[in-house]
Amino acid sequence: MLRIHFTAQDFARTRFAPRPAPLQELHAALATAVAPRGGPLFAPWRGRVLRALPAAAGPLADLVPAGRPPSFLDVLGDTLADGFRQIRATRPGLVRAELERVHAAGPAPRWLRGLHAGDETAWRTVQRAQQAAYETVLAPVWPVVQDLHREEFTRYALAVAEHGLAAALTGLAPGSRLHEGVWEWPGAVPARDVRLDGRGLVLLPTFHHPAGPLLQDAPGRPAVLTYPAGPGIPPAAQRPAVPAGAPAAVLGRTRLDALRLLAEPHTTTSLARALHVSNATASSHAAALRSAGLATTTRTGRSVTHRRTALGTLVAGGGPP
Structure with a gap:
């Protein structure tokens, strides 16, 4: 179970991301592509993605062994370039600590040792891999993701206006509840308790990760909760237009x-x-x-x-x- 502890200040600082974040959506999509999530509705999409990914995207698999991504990959940015700038600005000590954490079970590939040492060539490898994966997985459907995000943004805002923040939050996750300042998500893996302690929470829908919440909890920054939204199937390049009315x-x-x-x-x-x-x-x-x-x-x-x-x-x- 995921338990997020709010203070009164955190409720005041809870906000909805105004736009989708390309790197967050990309990482959610890749996590779904390499793990059996989404059942039969995602199976054909998963096969297409894995067959289409170019070799240039391969280093991303080295960065996320056994589905344990380093925390410095989780950033909010309106563009790929903005997201990568935020990743590159990560403190060297945190980069080293996270790489050591995710590769604790075995030796890391040689190029990752360069990233551990802060080598610019290794950082360019990361950027090229993200760009290649984005062009293959997300670029064809990015306008659809933007439309879905706007719809989710509007739905959340109207839910807050009509029913209040507590009902809007629990409405994002069927089966969750908000009790005495603690938002509980049953079944979330891994189980954890997160205390916001006044940092606030950013809500970010994802349309490629149907299996539960992803939480970014970086010290000194608002926590970011990426939650499943949309119709429950992968976005397609062609989508019926939203009626004008x-x-x-x-x-x-x-x-x-x-x-x-x-x-x-x-x-x-x-x-x-x-x-x-x-x-x-x-x-x-x-x-x-x-x-x-x-x-x-x-x-x-x-x-x-x-x-x-x-x-x-x-x-x-x-x-x-």
Whole structure:
């Protein structure tokens, strides 16, 4: 069982990653490809991936013997280059300690000894391997992963607004529960207790790892929980388009119109006028959007001004009202 211990400060610092992280998704996909996860739905995908991986990606297998990845590979970055910069910035002592941990059972390949010594040629080998694996495994489906992430982001935000943070968290993992500040995931392997101690938690969905949560717990940084999401099958390069009316089906037509109007600041009165509703109704829509994290409200004297947030722009699609 995975038990994550929250303080009040941790609840305040829990957030959802606004975008997918290419390296995290890649590592989740590779972990699924080399282990019997996902059952028959993933079997054909696993075979295709393993046959297609180029030789240049081989060093990644050396880095993760027996499914035990070194912790310095787990980074959040919006691009491959950003993720690799974060990996390369890892303290040399931590790199050495993690390589020794994952290869404790036997000798490491020769090139990894160079990585242990901080050799730049070895680091370039890692970068080339990640790039080669990404181009083969993720690049063809990355637009689909981005769409899935936006949908999951929106679902989580609306769950928080409607039911609160506790219900939104447990909704990410059927069978989990939040009790007295401890979020419990039954069946998670390996069993562990993680104390956030004020660092907070970042929630990151993965669409290639259906077998349970992956937790990055680096000292001095927010913990990152990568959890299974999506339809439970590997993303395909072609995916049906999301119907244009899907946001309206979730928010309601008038509330979606309000969200799109709030690309520019509006007072309650001007919002009501644009929506052709009463001030009270406009205020209610703004309050609901604010509770969901889709809009902000600023008060100046007796006047209030509403404007949508970055999440609101994501949900609205950036389109005009």
